[in-house]
Amino acid sequence: MTELRQRLGREPGGTREPEEKESESENKLDGETASDSESKSEFGGSPPVPTSDDTPEVLNRALSNLSSRWKNWWVRGILTLAMITFFFIIIYLGPMVLMTIVMCVQIKCFHEIITIGYNVYHSYDLPWFRTLSWYFLLCVNYFFYGETVTDYFFTLVQREEPLRILSKYHRFISFALYLTGFCMFVLSLVKKHYRLQFYMFGWTHVTLLIVVTQSHLIIHNLFEGMIWFIVPISCVICNDIMAYMFGFFFGRTPLIKLSPKKTWEGFIGGFFATVLFGLLLSYVMSGYRCFTCPVEFNNDTNSFTVDCEPSELFQLQEYNIPLVLQSVVGWKTVRMYPFQIHSIALSTFASLIGPFGGFFASGFKRAFKIKDFANTIPGHGGIMDRFDCQYLMATFVNVYIASFIRGPNPSKLIQQFLTLRPDQQLHIFNTLKAHLVDKGMLGSLEDA
Amino acid sequence: MPRILDELDLRSDSDVPDVPPPTDSTPEILKRALSGLSARWKNWWIRGILTLAMISVFFLIIYLGSFMLMLLVLSIQVKCYHEIITIGYRVYHSYDLPWFRSLSWYFLLCVNYFFYGETVADYFATFVQRREQLQFLIRYHRFISFALYLTGFCMFVLSLVKKHYRLQFYMFAWTHVTLLITVTQSHLVIQNLFEGMIWFLVPISSVICNDITAYIFGFFFGRTPLIKLSPKKTWEGFIGGFFSTVVFGFIFSYFLAQHQYFVCPVEYNSETNRFMTECEPSELFQMKKYSVPPLLQAVLGWETVNMYPFQMHSIALSTFASLIGPFGGFFASGFKRAFKIKDFADTIPGHGGIMDRFDCQYLMATFVHVYITSFIRGPNPSKLLKQLLILQPEQQLSVYKTLKSHLVEKGILQPSLRG
Numbered sequence: 116m117t118e119l120r121q122r123l124g125r126e127p128g129g130t131r132e133p134e135e136k137e138s139e140s141e142n143k144l145d146g147e148t149a150s151d152s153e154s155k156s157e158f159g160g161s162p163p164v165p166t167s168d169d170t171p172e173v174l175n176r177a178l179s180n181l182s183s184r185w186k187n188w189w190v191r192g193i194l195t196l197a198m199i200t201f202f203f204i205i206i207y208l209g210p211m212v213l214m215t216i217v218m219c220v221q222i223k224c225f226h227e228i229i230t231i232g233y234n235v236y237h238s239y240d241l242p243w244f245r246t247l248s249w250y251f252l253l254c255v256n257y258f259f260y261g262e263t264v265t266d267y268f269f270t271l272v273q274r275e276e277p278l279r280i281l282s283k284y285h286r287f288i289s290f291a292l293y294l295t296g297f298c299m300f301v302l303s304l305v306k307k308h309y310r311l312q313f314y315m316f317g318w319t320h321v322t323l324l325i326v327v328t329q330s331h332l333i334i335h336n337l338f339e340g341m342i343w344f345i346v347p348i349s350c351v352i353c354n355d356i357m358a359y360m361f362g363f364f365f366g367r368t369p370l371i372k373l374s375p376k377k378t379w380e381g382f383i384g385g386f387f388a389t390v391l392f393g394l395l396l397s398y399v400m401s402g403y404r405c406f407t408c409p410v411e412f413n414n415d416t417n418s419f420t421v422d423c424e425p426s427e428l429f430q431l432q433e434y435n436i437p438l439v440l441q442s443v444v445g446w447k448t449v450r451m452y453p454f455q456i457h458s459i460a461l462s463t464f465a466s467l468i469g470p471f472g473g474f475f476a477s478g479f480k481r482a483f484k485i486k487d488f489a490n491t492i493p494g495h496g497g498i499m500d501r502f503d504c505q506y507l508m509a510t511f512v513n514v515y516i517a518s519f520i521r522g523p524n525p526s527k528l529i530q531q532f533l534t535l536r537p538d539q540q541l542h543i544f545n546t547l548k549a550h551l552v553d554k555g556m557l558g559s560l561e562d563a
Numbered sequence: 564m565p566r567i568l569d570e571l572d573l574r575s576d577s578d579v580p581d582v583p584p585p586t587d588s589t590p591e592i593l594k595r596a597l598s599g600l601s602a603r604w605k606n607w608w609i610r611g612i613l614t615l616a617m618i619s620v621f622f623l624i625i626y627l628g629s630f631m632l633m634l635l636v637l638s639i640q641v642k643c644y645h646e647i648i649t650i651g652y653r654v655y656h657s658y659d660l661p662w663f664r665s666l667s668w669y670f671l672l673c674v675n676y677f678f679y680g681e682t683v684a685d686y687f688a689t690f691v692q693r694r695e696q697l698q699f700l701i702r703y704h705r706f707i708s709f710a711l712y713l714t715g716f717c718m719f720v721l722s723l724v725k726k727h728y729r730l731q732f733y734m735f736a737w738t739h740v741t742l743l744i745t746v747t748q749s750h751l752v753i754q755n756l757f758e759g760m761i762w763f764l765v766p767i768s769s770v771i772c773n774d775i776t777a778y779i780f781g782f783f784f785g786r787t788p789l790i791k792l793s794p795k796k797t798w799e800g801f802i803g804g805f806f807s808t809v810v811f812g813f814i815f816s817y818f819l820a821q822h823q824y825f826v827c828p829v830e831y832n833s834e835t836n837r838f839m840t841e842c843e844p845s846e847l848f849q850m851k852k853y854s855v856p857p858l859l860q861a862v863l864g865w866e867t868v869n870m871y872p873f874q875m876h877s878i879a880l881s882t883f884a885s886l887i888g889p890f891g892g893f894f895a896s897g898f899k900r901a902f903k904i905k906d907f908a909d910t911i912p913g914h915g916g917i918m919d920r921f922d923c924q925y926l927m928a929t930f931v932h933v934y935i936t937s938f939i940r941g942p943n944p945s946k947l948l949k950q951l952l953i954l955q956p957e958q959q960l961s962v963y964k965t966l967k968s969h970l971v972e973k974g975i976l977q978p979s980l981r982g
Contacts, residue, residue, distance in 0.1 A: 287937035309901030317736060317737070317740045372725065373723055474720045475716070482732045507716075511709070514705050528951055528962065529962060540966070540970060541975055547952075551956075556959070
């Protein structure tokens with residue numbers, strides 16, 4: 116959700132003086148400001164104008180039939196519906212289009228954050244810097260896409276000779292590309308602008324860390340099965356909308372100083388609503404193979420297929436309802452997909468920890484005195500504004516899948532095994548054998 | 564585009580006067596000034612003695628073994644991290660930010676826990692297999708690390724204080740970039756160490772040798788400046804350092820490659836509960852006859868030469884150390900100029916901080932790691948084994964059968980008499 120700019124005109128006058136003194140002493144030392152109080156100089160002159168075009172919560176306090184505010188509300192609502200419809204269309208079009216969309220969103224987010232960095236540091240005219248930022252983005256993407264392609268498209272890669280070489284020396288090539296960028300950065304350091312250039316270098320790297328790694332985790336989740344992509348994202352969106360609705364109707368106790376419009380009622384109401392939504396959505400989706408099957412690359416048709424025997428996560432099972440709920444719900448057993456239990460974990464994370472991503476972004480916007488990341492979506496701000504809560508979610512889902520759902524991929528392990536030296540292969544084989552014998556899996560079937 | 568405030572006039576660094584290069588720790592001054600000034604010679608002697616002291620400590624630790632080396636790498640990492648974070652505090656005058664020092668150390672702990680967990684599980688697989696609690700920690704390692712990191716992240720968000728948002732975000736980013744540089748590289752150094760101590764010693768020595776020989780060549784023959792960023796570096800030093808480092812690396816690897824202690828991968832022996840380095844040396848470390856190319860035959864007068872294949876790799880390592888390693892040094896110089904500091908810290912008299920000594924090593928560590936994984940060995944067998952052991956029993960059985968049929972096919976395994 117977009118946040119209001121700090122209403123400096125409302126701050127008590129008593130706090131102004133010590134801050135100004137602090138800022139002066141800071142300025143004397145090195146021109147670097149230690150606090151955000153410099154904004155006084157700019158805001159002091161203009162009257163405090165509440166920005167009315169992007170903040171529906173204003174409706175709470177002001178009259179609710181001012182036509183400009185309703186118009187804004189309608190704009191937001193229509194754009195929300197448009198984005199959700201767009202989301203469904205993309206899902207319908209399939210994994211390849213989804214991957215492309217994730218890629219585009221990633222590039223746009225990177226662009227938005229880097230542009231903010233330029234604005235903060237007035238560094239548009241730094242030599243080379245824009246080129247270098249895009250170059251680093253390309254390098255890191257090349258590295259991650261190469262790893263993904265190697266993992267998931269192993270047979271395709273083995274078939275084509277140039278791909279095979281690129282894949283074998285992938286890390287070396289990526290590192291060499293990155294080093295080239297690093298050396299270009301060092302060579303581009305200009306005497307009067309060292310600090311600025313280092314700041315932008317750091318800014319670029321942190322942005323890459325946040326934006327690019329998470330988008331690749333999203334793609335990994337997608338390959339596990341589209342349900343692992345759709346349910347988390349929908350839970351975060353649902354939590355956003357539900358928390359807003361509950362806050363709108365019942366909101367009373369503020370949640371955190373950072374985002375004054377969030378309330379405890381919205382938070383808790385959103386939590387329960389999201390868990391329920393997650394349960395229902397997973398129930399509906401688990402019935403369809405196109406959502407639950409891992410995305411595979413079919414060598415013969417050279418396209419993505421989602422066809423498989425659904426794993427036991429997606430097969431209906433009878434669960435006994437705990438006695439406590441039996442009286443409430445009136446059933447003794449219920450038929451559910453095991454995945455729905457996992458969806459409770461996902462929705463809980465989306466409602467309880469996901470908002471911290473939003474608070475982080477709010478803090479970031481307040482720190483750099485910006486209202487929105489960009490103006491891409493009317494009524495909503497930039498792409499980054501919509502995706503700030505998603506980032507923690509993507510990492511969580513990936514870690515969750517790796518830890519609880521699947522272990523390592525057996526076929527991938529076999530492929531790695533085949534590249535080892537014979538003595539290493541023998542050693543691993545013997546250790547595995549000893550382990551299986553230990554566990555009693557290999558009885559008198561095999562020779563010791 | 565939303566309007567951004569102008570309160571940070573960072574268009575240039577010119578608002579702060581340039582600090583003149585300090586005279587007490589820059590021996591190149593000797594070139595320009597009289598060489599008989601006793602204060603400067605004294606400083607030169609201090610630097611020299613400290614250099615010898617550091618090299619001796621290095622040899623001592625090598626003698627004490629891999630475990631001590633790991634501890635040393637860890638201590639250096641913690642110290643470098645501390646130095647860089649302290650610089651951040653000074654730059655942003657943020658000593659009194661709430662929580663921030665605790666949070667920085669907490670993040671360091673988290674990231675180290677994550678990396679050590681991944682490494683320990685790989686290399687101590689047999690040790691870990693036997694202990695149930697460790698099994699649990701290993702299996703859910705990523706989840707536990709992520710949960711720990713998230714706790715730190717949420718603490719950071721909750722600690723944001725109204726007037727200090729920007730500062731806190733700067734320190735957060737500073738911490739993360741520092742972690743990225745120091746912690747990941749130190750773990751790569753340890754991974755290289757486990758490949759064989761030679762993969763740890765030769766790169767580090769090449770960087771040190773390049774430092775020293777480039778300085779010596781620059782001292783005696785230096786004339787053309789190399790880069791504006793470090794006015795004391797010269798092309799003569801650079802090129803002279805390159806050739807001497809290649810020769811040094813070549814000779815040094817020849818000596819090291821003969822001893823199993825240096826050449827063998829470090830393994831953890833569960834019976835003796837120690838690290839051991841005993842193995843059949845791989846073919847990299849077995850003498851081979853190479854034909855000398857006709858060009859060099861005239862110069863050297865030999866037709867063939869007995870070399871270890873590893874020496875060819877050492878040429879690649881030394882070349883990187885001499886040509887690209889200095890960029891790490893230039894990066895650190897630029898960083899110090901940007902933040903108007905002379906040295907990272909005052910830990911080592913005459914040399915500055917630990918980070919000053921290790922700035923060139925970081926790129927080297929990553930390069931050696933990438934080099935090993937790309938050209939020397941394939942996937943890590945112990946990692947593969949660990950993953951195999953995590954699989955479900957039915958999956959393990961089917962993998963076992965596939966592997967067995969493959970090995971029998973290749974003739975590596977004799978077909979069993981029964982079944």
